[in-house]
Amino acid sequence: MTVWDRPEPPTRPAPLDRERIVAAAVALADEGGLEAVSLRKVAARLNAGPMRLYGYISTKAELFDLMVDEVYAEILPEERPGDWREALHGLAHRTRQAALRHAWLADLLGGRPALGPNGLAVSEATLAALDGVADIDTVMRAVETVSAYSTGAIRREIANLRAERATGLSESDWQRARGPHVTRMLATGRFPALAKLVYDGTHVDAEVTFATGLDWVLDGVAARLTGPPA
Template sequence: MLVWERPEPPDRPTPAPLSRERIVRAAIGLADADGLDAVSLRKVAAALDVGPMRLYGYIDTKEELLDLMVDAVHAEIRPTGDGWREVLRSLADTTRQAARRHEWLADLIGGRPQLGPNTLAGGEAVLAAMAGVDLDTVVPAVAAVNAYVIGAVRREITERRAERASGMDQEQWQVAFGPYLERTFATGRFPALAAVVRDGPHLDADETFRTGLDFVLDGIGARITK
């Protein structure tokens, strides 16, 4: 029986009452602070001031805990709007915002199918907004938006982590590596890349995300209006 359907153990009088919700909240707090490496049943139990064995019955494995954590964050991903385009844009935006609040989500999103109630509710909202559109279009359209968001979010979070690790922001990085690129481009071996770096648009993270999403949504719109 999946964790979503398995009843919790009966309440026991104890100085530290437990529930799956409390366990998941503690795990998310650890992951938000120090990443997924900080999450284990032992560390979660310590954060709750209970012994690790107390967690069993509520959660059998770390994989179940990770599934519960992802589904809990999906409560923050609530697609809204009128019409398929607004709802798909809302799906993309709220997913990105959730990943920016919980960077560890970028390491888990897009993994095995998520079947928790919050995830299913979000999927229901998206599909309901696309009612009337042929399912042969709906399924790949939603998959395309999800694929774009997953890739964009993972790249953005990876860049944020690299920036923190290096101690350099984008401007400092450009100062450090700009001369190397100028010397390389001066050889004439990479004219297309040189043109992009020198003359192309330099978008910030928000603009990059919105522009790429517009390309995806425009393509879906062209298919729907055929």
């Protein structure tokens, strides 16, 4: 039985429910990451005894499932997508924006399917937009391909943001600090391809990088969906 299937206990002696528990957990994670979340800390934020939470949530894994589903409400499309490409494009960008608001989400993306009501609603909206485009197995490979790209790109971006917070150096500051070392290494002539990248490449921000890569992936999916089978 999942956490969504179990009824909640009575609220007495003090008001408490899963909605308040999850909101407190999300706030803690937003402030300090998943490592800042425990049933004891959530209970303290709610001025409740830790044992009371076990009437609502059995494990930390269940709490994480509820937290992810809470954020999936932010990923749901407001309107029915016009076509499959718009659906997958919007899903990827909304997931990225949610992860930028809740960096801990990046640590929980890419695992088993989200089975909460919001997670299921996101999946339903996505699959409905691809209904009839191809057979269901091909549709699933398309969704998985876009998901794999967006999850990897989001995790990389969040890792860079965490490094900035940990070191106090922005990416440009970090590059300047290591510039002399890179210049010396490139001057040896051992890394001509890297030198071409450093001196001739166009450096763009994370949003442009994400959008460009996503468009390339979607182009590949489109070719597979519309082209002849391999």
